[in-house]
Amino acid sequence: xxxxxxxxxxxxxxxxxxxxxxxxxxxxxxxxxxxxxxxxxxxxxxxxxxxxxxxxxxxxxxxxxxxxxxxxxxxxxxxxxxxxxxxxxxxxxxxxxxxxxx
Amino acid sequence: xxxxxxxxxxxxxxxxxxxxxxxxxxxxxxxxxxxxxxxxxxxxxxxxxxxxxxxxxxxxxxxxxxxxxxxxxxxxxxxxxxxxxxxxxxxxxxxxxxxxxxxxxxxxxxxxxxxxxxxxxxxxxxxxxxxxxxxxxxxxxxxxxxxxxxxxxxxxxxxxxxxxxxxxxxxxxxxxxxxxxxxxxxxxxxxxxxxxxxxxxxxxxxxxxxxxxxxxxxxxxxxxxxxxxxxxxxxxxxxxxxxxxxxxxxxxxxxxxxxxxxxxxxxxxxxxxxxxxxxxxxxxxxxxxxxxxxxxxxxxxxxxxxxxxxxxxxxxxxxxxxxxxxxxxxxxxxxxxxxxxxxxxxxxxxxxxxxxxxxxxxxxxxxxxxxxxxxxxxxxxxxxxxxxxxxxxxxxxxxxxxxxxxxxxxxxxxxxxxxxxxxxxxxxxxxxxxxxxxxxxxxxxxxxxxxxxxxxxxxxxxxxxxxxxxxxxxxxxxxxxxxxxxxx
Numbered sequence: 001x002x003x004x005x006x007x008x009x010x011x012x013x014x015x016x017x018x019x020x021x022x023x024x025x026x027x028x029x030x031x032x033x034x035x036x037x038x039x040x041x042x043x044x045x046x047x048x049x050x051x052x053x054x055x056x057x058x059x060x061x062x063x064x065x066x067x068x069x070x071x072x073x074x075x076x077x078x079x080x081x082x083x084x085x086x087x088x089x090x091x092x093x094x095x096x097x098x099x100x101x102x
Numbered sequence: 103x104x105x106x107x108x109x110x111x112x113x114x115x116x117x118x119x120x121x122x123x124x125x126x127x128x129x130x131x132x133x134x135x136x137x138x139x140x141x142x143x144x145x146x147x148x149x150x151x152x153x154x155x156x157x158x159x160x161x162x163x164x165x166x167x168x169x170x171x172x173x174x175x176x177x178x179x180x181x182x183x184x185x186x187x188x189x190x191x192x193x194x195x196x197x198x199x200x201x202x203x204x205x206x207x208x209x210x211x212x213x214x215x216x217x218x219x220x221x222x223x224x225x226x227x228x229x230x231x232x233x234x235x236x237x238x239x240x241x242x243x244x245x246x247x248x249x250x251x252x253x254x255x256x257x258x259x260x261x262x263x264x265x266x267x268x269x270x271x272x273x274x275x276x277x278x279x280x281x282x283x284x285x286x287x288x289x290x291x292x293x294x295x296x297x298x299x300x301x302x303x304x305x306x307x308x309x310x311x312x313x314x315x316x317x318x319x320x321x322x323x324x325x326x327x328x329x330x331x332x333x334x335x336x337x338x339x340x341x342x343x344x345x346x347x348x349x350x351x352x353x354x355x356x357x358x359x360x361x362x363x364x365x366x367x368x369x370x371x372x373x374x375x376x377x378x379x380x381x382x383x384x385x386x387x388x389x390x391x392x393x394x395x396x397x398x399x400x401x402x403x404x405x406x407x408x409x410x411x412x413x414x415x416x417x418x419x420x421x422x423x424x425x426x427x428x429x430x431x432x433x434x435x436x437x438x439x440x441x442x443x444x445x446x447x448x449x450x451x452x453x454x455x456x457x458x459x460x461x462x463x464x465x466x467x468x469x470x471x472x473x474x475x476x477x478x479x480x481x482x483x484x485x486x487x488x489x490x491x492x493x494x495x496x497x498x499x500x501x502x503x504x505x506x507x508x509x510x511x512x513x514x515x516x517x518x519x520x521x522x523x524x525x526x527x528x529x530x531x532x533x534x535x536x537x538x539x540x541x542x543x544x545x546x547x548x549x550x551x552x553x554x555x556x557x558x559x560x561x562x563x564x565x566x567x568x569x570x571x572x573x574x575x576x577x578x579x580x581x582x583x584x585x586x587x588x589x590x
Contacts, residue, residue: 010464016422018466019428019443020459021451023303033521034464040522041410045481047487054482055489057312057342058298058538064341078205082432092429096442 006034107131108586111177111271111325115218118176121165124178129158129220132178136223136269139589142250144242147183148190149223154178157220174332175218181215181274183224184231184304184560185316187211194307195229195239198453198508199433208305209340210333212318219330223274225260229455230424231255231281231309237518238457239327246288247587248553251356251426255285261319262289272320273330276306278313280507280531281411283543286319287506287556290545290585292326292573293319295531297564298538299344301330302337308423310343310416313535321583323573327351330566344564353404354567355574357398360394362572365499369405370530376509378549383505384480386546386557390503390576400502404487405533409525411488412532414468414481420458421465427453437441460521484498489537496562501572504530506543506556534560542569554582 011031015022022030029041076089085092106114106128133151137386158327160307161175181187184194193199210266211221228238236244236259244259246252254263258275262282265273266289270460275282286293294317301316308314318329318522334348366387391397429435429449436452439445468477495502507527517524531532534541539560561569564568577583 002536002549004289006467010467014470015459015464015466017470018462019425019446020454020462021444026185026456030463033460037413037522037525038467041414041477041481042508042579044407044410044414044484047484049483049487052483052486054479055456055486056482058489059342059344060538061342064338066338072305074205079120081205082176082202084429084435085431093430094442094445097542101477 006031006038105131106154107135107268107271109271109532110322110586111320111328114177115269118161118165119171123176125158125161125220126155127329129154129175129178130220130257132222132270136264140181140270143245143247143263143267143321143587145225145244145267146180146223146267147193147241147259147260149196150189151222153189153518154220161218170199172216174214174328175506176398177219177272178222178270179214179219179272179274180223180225180264180270181208181221182227182261182276184227184276184307185211185274186307187221187224190224192224192307195227195230195241196453196455196458197240197434198427198450202432206305209302209337209360211305219332225258225264227260229458229493230307230420231257231276231278232420232457232461233523234280235517236260237514238455240455243514246511247589248290249511252513252553253288255288255511257281258284258293258319262286262291265289265321266291267587269349272318272325274316274329275319276314276316276334278416279535279536280308280528282317282319283531283556283558284507284527284539286543288511290554290582291319291321292323292545292583293317293543293568294326294330294566295329295534295541296334296566297344297540300348300540300564300566301333302340302343304337304339310419311423313416318452318567323570323577324352324355327355327570327574330555330570332407346564349567351567351570354571357571358394359390359572359575362395362501363499364395364397365399365400365495365502366397367402367405367502367504369402370504374508374529375505377488378507379505379555380553382547382549383557386576387503388469389579390572393575393579398499400499401492402495404484404491407484408488408533408536409529411470411481411484412536413464413487413525414477414527415536417461417465418478419465419470421462422471424458424462448503457521474476485536488533492533492537492539500561500568501565504558504560506558510549510553510555530558539563540566540569542573544573544576547582548585
């Protein structure tokens, strides 16, 4: 039930998980703002949910099946039309292998 | 003087059908009005005038040739710029998507244009629909037509300002936690969030996938019904789209409301509610009662946890949905990435605005190892309780009436440095999204300074016809929807 303070280190960790580069000023600002928001959402701890099932979706979800018939799809050119960089019908990115993750 | 833009969707379509109005004239009028008021209102992100006029010419030609034209033929409309169109760009009010040109139009855009409506442009929004004022748009803030120093509300503020200022008679917005209803209330018009799954989300850029719904924005309940009839229904391309036929929403408008049970929960009239909003909404409920409905007290004990629950679930879903904006597939890419991780992180750091980053981080935190049970899972359990509260209430009443927002439209800049204060603008609207039920915002008066106040009606699953019916009957005995902001 304690209010969790999001320190700058936690904010930096979360930003890394979310792949968001943030400046030192942003980290300090978000630490203050997110702490306030997390303190607010901590009021959910007042609610007894010990025998309550979670609801991830408002309506009953079920698998939706369709016949496996071929239908027209995009050409590689269409799929790549918005790509910032592409090469030989692929999305181009910096080298991924032989590299330590930070 | 009345211009064709002052008349409702239904009358424009009827006028075009019998040749009394020309689609080209109406669309030209709308385009001219959009252009002349854009400096004051900033309702639109983009307008495609040539395309709109070509479509209008075609409709006039088809009619002259005696061919069948659609139910909305010649009606100029706009969609929020988080719905994909094959013309122009789709920006979501973000720098990270520039430039993005969709390969396919959103289902709702296809539906509107198949019915003959003409989408003249894309309206402003908070970046990725995250906000309650459009101040989070990467481009500009939309002004409220009733007082241009105030916000239009958000996130669908561009659509609601455009309809309130009579630039266009109808528009679409999307609503994840109140983003159709709150700006409709602030702008003095009708906005409907349908039942989750009632309208296909295909081509709507996702924010919170278990909460998002597209809905109509118009000046009258009749026009909202007409628009909903065109966009509602099953779409195999959205697997969460409800596989049941949509009723005739227009035909349901004229049903009597005598004997209907209206639930009122004091949880919606507590601390934080502006007293003029409170008095105005209570008077509106009394007006519905005097039309023969019965008002009954109900209790929604978990409503007060709505904001906490919503901002954990919506941001968790957003943190996952927005992972796709990575500088690889579309949009902005950082110019000189050191490596693949830097490509992702710098692209996202440069491309997203402050509120989007804040929500991605809150959601990532709620889902992260060590915090998942305490935050995300806890919120999902409280969501069950909020949903059960509604299920119990709808055993006793047909609809629930409440304010839409705790205040009238606030001044631009008032809450922009205080995210939590901004979140609380959604206190009365988020529960309907969490439960998945439909809810409508109806103009029900003005405060002493002349700013509009909205009443919210929430209904049981798939009871859009009932909400529109009551809203329409209320509009038969009131004229709030005929008031017009004093703009050039």
